[in-house]
Amino acid sequence: DTEVTQTPKHLVMGMTNKKSLKCEQHMGHRAMYWYKQKAKKPPELMFVYSYEKLSINESVPSRFSPECPNSSLLNLHLHALQPEDSALYLCASSQPTGGSGNTIYFGEGSWLTVV
Amino acid sequence: AQSVAQPEDQVNVAEGNPLTVKCTYSVSGNPYLFWYVQYPNRGLQFLLKYITGDNLVKGSYGFEAEFNKSQTSFHLKKPSALVSDSALYFCAVRGFIGTASKLTFGTGTRLQVTL
Numbered sequence: 026d027t028e029v030t031q032t033p034k035h036l037v038m039g040m041t042n043k044k045s046l047k048c049e050q051h052m053g054h055r056a057m058y059w060y061k062q063k064a065k066k067p068p069e070l071m072f073v074y075s076y077e078k079l080s081i082n083e084s085v086p087s088r089f090s091p092e093c094p095n096s097s098l099l100n101l102h103l104h105a106l107q108p109e110d111s112a113l114y115l116c117a118s119s120q121p122t123g124g125s126g127n128t129i130y131f132g133e134g135s136w137l138t139v140v
Numbered sequence: 141a142q143s144v145a146q147p148e149d150q151v152n153v154a155e156g157n158p159l160t161v162k163c164t165y166s167v168s169g170n171p172y173l174f175w176y177v178q179y180p181n182r183g184l185q186f187l188l189k190y191i192t193g194d195n196l197v198k199g200s201y202g203f204e205a206e207f208n209k210s211q212t213s214f215h216l217k218k219p220s221a222l223v224s225d226s227a228l229y230f231c232a233v234r235g236f237i238g239t240a241s242k243l244t245f246g247t248g249t250r251l252q253v254t255l
């Protein structure tokens with residue numbers, strides 16, 4: 026069973042709304058990730074936080090704003106999204122590169138629909 | 141740039157027969173390779189990984205994978221398929237950027253196991 030918890034499981038929002046996706050892990054991991062997955066496609070990396078600092082931003086539009094309040098929590102703030110942003114958003118965590126074989130564990134995802 | 145390729149969109153196998161899901165990689169340096177499974181409307185579950193050591197890696201649910209350096213392959217195998225193995229399977233390679241790491245996924249292979 027996954028130990029990465031994501032809320033909400035489903036979110037429907039209008040293009041002018043502001044909402045947030047939340048992710049929590051209690052495995053003591055110091056790296057956390059956001060991935061976006063469209064139907065029948067592989068996950069695509071959006072952001073990586075390492076030791077609570079943003080380490081990787083894969084040229085994600087500014088309407089997606091990540092936040093890492095502490096080592097256990099990761100948020101993704103959403104504002105002025107477009108219908109094409111509808112997707113499954115996956116949070117993941119791992120130890121950072123101190124151990125190269127460290128596994129990245131995923132949550133169950135948040136299904137986002139933008140109307 | 142590191143990448144993995146999954147040449148088959150779908151693999152069909154009868155229950156009780158052996159299964160193979162193919163993956164090839166392109167990596168500079170030592171590869172860190174992973175297999176994940178995704179059941180419908182769920183997140184990604186870790187199956188197994190290759191870091192170093194034995195070329196035959198054993199993982200969850202009776203799956204194993206064979207690392208072949210000369211053929212740059214990391215095929216997923218199971219001796220006897222179950223209908224419940226039907227899912228989407230992703231091969232992935234782990235890369236590193238500073239203190240952060242990222243998984244790059246293949247396009248995925250849908251496994252269909254029938255009675």
